[in-house]
Amino acid sequence: xxxxxxxxxxxxxxxxxxxxxxxxxxxxxxxxxxxxxxxxxxxxxxxxxxxxxxxxxxxxxxxxxxxxxxxxxxxxxxxxxxxxxxxxxxxxxxxxxxxxxxxxxxxxxxxxxxxxxxxxxxxxxxxxxxxxxxxxxxxxxxxxxxxxxxxxxxxxxxxxxxxxxxxxxxxxxxxxxxxxxxxxxxxxxxxxxxxxxxxxxxxxxxxxxxxxxxxxxxxxxxxxxxxxxxxxxxxxxxxxxxxxxxxxxxxxxxxxxxxxxxxxxxxxxxxxxxxxxxxxxxxxxxxxxxxxxxxxxxxxxxxxxxxxxxxxxxxxxxxxxxxxxxxxxxxxxxxxxxxxxxxxxxxxxxxxxxxxxxxxxxxxxxxxxxxxxxxxxxxxxxxxxxxxxxxxxxxxxxxxxxxxxxxxxxxxxxxxxxxxxxxxxxxxxxxxxxxxxxxxxxxxxxxxxxxxxxxxxxxxxxxxxxxxxxxxxxxxxxxxxxxxxxxxxxxxxxxxxxxxxx
Amino acid sequence: xxxxxxxxxxxxxxxxxxxxxxxxxxxxxxxxxxxxxxxxxxxxxxxxxxxxxxxxxxxxxxxxxxxxxxxxxxxxxxxxxxxxxxxxxxxxxxxxxxxxxxxxxxxxxxxxxxxxxxxxxxxxxxxxxxxxxxxxxxxxxxxxxxxxxxxxxxxxxxxxxxxxxx
Numbered sequence: 001x002x003x004x005x006x007x008x009x010x011x012x013x014x015x016x017x018x019x020x021x022x023x024x025x026x027x028x029x030x031x032x033x034x035x036x037x038x039x040x041x042x043x044x045x046x047x048x049x050x051x052x053x054x055x056x057x058x059x060x061x062x063x064x065x066x067x068x069x070x071x072x073x074x075x076x077x078x079x080x081x082x083x084x085x086x087x088x089x090x091x092x093x094x095x096x097x098x099x100x101x102x103x104x105x106x107x108x109x110x111x112x113x114x115x116x117x118x119x120x121x122x123x124x125x126x127x128x129x130x131x132x133x134x135x136x137x138x139x140x141x142x143x144x145x146x147x148x149x150x151x152x153x154x155x156x157x158x159x160x161x162x163x164x165x166x167x168x169x170x171x172x173x174x175x176x177x178x179x180x181x182x183x184x185x186x187x188x189x190x191x192x193x194x195x196x197x198x199x200x201x202x203x204x205x206x207x208x209x210x211x212x213x214x215x216x217x218x219x220x221x222x223x224x225x226x227x228x229x230x231x232x233x234x235x236x237x238x239x240x241x242x243x244x245x246x247x248x249x250x251x252x253x254x255x256x257x258x259x260x261x262x263x264x265x266x267x268x269x270x271x272x273x274x275x276x277x278x279x280x281x282x283x284x285x286x287x288x289x290x291x292x293x294x295x296x297x298x299x300x301x302x303x304x305x306x307x308x309x310x311x312x313x314x315x316x317x318x319x320x321x322x323x324x325x326x327x328x329x330x331x332x333x334x335x336x337x338x339x340x341x342x343x344x345x346x347x348x349x350x351x352x353x354x355x356x357x358x359x360x361x362x363x364x365x366x367x368x369x370x371x372x373x374x375x376x377x378x379x380x381x382x383x384x385x386x387x388x389x390x391x392x393x394x395x396x397x398x399x400x401x402x403x404x405x406x407x408x409x410x411x412x413x414x415x416x417x418x419x420x421x422x423x424x425x426x427x428x429x430x431x432x433x434x435x436x437x438x439x440x441x442x443x444x445x446x447x448x449x450x451x452x453x454x455x456x457x458x459x460x461x462x463x464x465x466x467x468x469x470x471x472x473x474x475x476x477x478x479x480x481x482x483x484x485x486x487x488x489x490x491x492x493x494x495x496x497x498x499x500x501x502x
Numbered sequence: 503x504x505x506x507x508x509x510x511x512x513x514x515x516x517x518x519x520x521x522x523x524x525x526x527x528x529x530x531x532x533x534x535x536x537x538x539x540x541x542x543x544x545x546x547x548x549x550x551x552x553x554x555x556x557x558x559x560x561x562x563x564x565x566x567x568x569x570x571x572x573x574x575x576x577x578x579x580x581x582x583x584x585x586x587x588x589x590x591x592x593x594x595x596x597x598x599x600x601x602x603x604x605x606x607x608x609x610x611x612x613x614x615x616x617x618x619x620x621x622x623x624x625x626x627x628x629x630x631x632x633x634x635x636x637x638x639x640x641x642x643x644x645x646x647x648x649x650x651x652x653x654x655x656x657x658x659x660x661x662x663x664x665x666x667x668x
Contacts (some may be wrong), residue, residue, distance in 0.1 A: 066649070096592070204652065283598065347637070347638060349605055349637050350632055350633040350635060352606050352607070352632075356556065356558055357543070357556040357568055380607050381633070384633050407571075409571075411554065411568065411570075411571050413556045413558065413566075413568040413573060420571070455572075455574075456572045457572075458572075461574075462511065462513075462515070462547075462574065463527045463570050464529065464553045464555070464570075465510060465550065465555075465569045466508040466515050466517055466574075467532065467534055467546065468544060468546055468567050468569070469508060469556070469557075469565045469567060470504075470506050470508070470517045470519055471536050472523065472557055472565060472567075473578045474519065
């Protein structure tokens with residue numbers, strides 16, 4: 001069994017791993033950069049080591065520093081969290097060479113799933129549905145039209161060398177085909193220096209549905225149902241839930257089976273996630289596999305009762321899965337929202353600063369995974385995630401109400417944040433009815449921002465703020481400031497309070 | 503008895519403070535009580551509702567105040583100060599120039615406009631990279647780019663003046 005884990009990450013996910021370690025009686029060692037001296041993970045870990053300058057390349061991405069440190073402090077395993085080195089096959093190889101237990105999959109699995117085209121090929125051989133399309137670049141317009149008709153319009157023309165949304169064009173009918181091919185080729189040549197293009201089926205307003213899988217080193221595989229992550233902005237997930245309100249029993253059976261097949265195809269062990277796009281008829285298509293712990297894993301933990309991080313550690317130690325597939329059932333409904341230091345009213349511009357106030361919600365069915373405390377610094381160097389706020393209740397509606405309650409208890413000052421914006425999503429009728437897809441947020445953005453402003457700038461709050469500011473100004477200007485209510489001033493004259501606060 | 507003018511969310515509110523527990527904001531009169539909890543934390547009672555408040559003094563006239571999770575930036579001036587300010591502003595508006603400052607530290611990725619070029623309100627003037635994200639900095643009003651103080655690929659501090667529009 002593993003005795004000491006070096007956590008090669010920061011923020012909330014480092015804290016999450018520390019918590020699992022503590023419950024299992026394993027020693028945790030955190031690392032921190034200059035920018036993270038005030039972060040929570042450095043305070044909570046059994047030991048914390050300075051790893052380098054703030055830039056990730058000098059700290060959390062510096063493989064040799066991490067390996068040297070792990071050996072020096074006699075850690076026997078490394079947990080990579082998500083992001084940074086979590087899906088870096090070279091780093092996994094290096095760990096193996098240095099006899100350090102990497103808490104994750106083998107480098108072979110990571111390599112097999114790392115390339116999108118290779119993964120697509122592997123999936124189509126393993127009865128996992130992929131988005132229908134041509135496998136090779138199209139050679140002529142007539143040939144292209146023939147393929148397009150086989151796939152069925154609308155289709156998407158894509159530059160083979162493309163990425164980042166460039167060199168893509170939606171085509172709804174045969175008429176548009178010729179002109180669109182020419183234009184896309186020109187664009188592709190300009191952007192990528194290669195004008196080969198291929199055809200993919202265009203999926204209109206799909207939902208993002210993903211399946212949590214887990215496997216040990218003894219060939220036992222299981223899934224922990226699906227999550228829906230359709231609330232996204234620029235491919236960044238903002239709100240996730242489990243189960244999906246759209247997936248019925250039959251679809252669940254099929255999509256979870258496909259996900260387990262995908263994991264088996266790459267000889268996977270560790271926790272992993274298979275992402276799919278789902279169209280309005282509940283057809284689903286493989287998107288990619290994430291060979292690591294996912295940011296949104298808490299919703300799965302709450303509905304399944306399984307601690308995924310502890311399970312990861314057991315698997316890396318060579319243990320078998322602690323449960324069987326047939327032991328699992330979906331219990332209730334969970335939401336997660338990502339609380340970011342960003343300004344929704346100002347094009348979601350990230351915000352930096354010191355948390356001068358930080359009070360987290362609690363009460364029944366509320367979980368906060370965070371990496372900062374009062375006085376922590378949110379810097380420019382990393383992702384602006386403050387925390388993940390998670391709610392659980394017996395059904396979707398109750399979980400929504402619980403999340404709204406939790407959001408209204410959350411108090412953050414010092415950085416601009418998206419808490420009010422999240423509230424306006426949980427208040428939105430379409431969201432509440434589950435009428436969502438990956439384009440929902442962009443489509444509804446104007447309404448949501450308006451609701452955010454209305455919720456925030458309520459007259460009673462404005463007046464209260466005005467009163468506080470006037471009273472403080474009076475105090476500053478040295479005018480006979482005193483507590484307004486004589487009863488209160490008595491409390492403040494209490495000797496015990498004087499001792500405590502003076 | 504003091505009279506203040508409060509600027510909040512582009513609105514102005516008149517506040518009368520009588521010296522006892524009565525405060526009126528605009529036409530509404532409230533009975534209030536403020537308790538200092540610790541450091542910047544206060545508890546405010548307005549009639550029968552309690553609010554948790556965190557105050558951050560920005561300068562002698564400006565406070566940022568968090569009330570039940572909503573953040574407000576407030577300017578507080580006595581009636582006299584407000585009048586003096588209005589007079590000053592009238593003078594200045596004769597030749598009006600707007601400074602655009604960096605909202606956060608970062609690196610100038612691209613400058614899309616040149617000096618003396620026209621810009622529409624909302625048009626992107628430059629792109630600032632911070633926290634691994636590209637942020638468009640837009641013109642807050644229509645006008646002509648008067649000066650640009652930065653170059654591409656240089657790092658800027660928060661609050662640095664990037665360009666001006668006239």
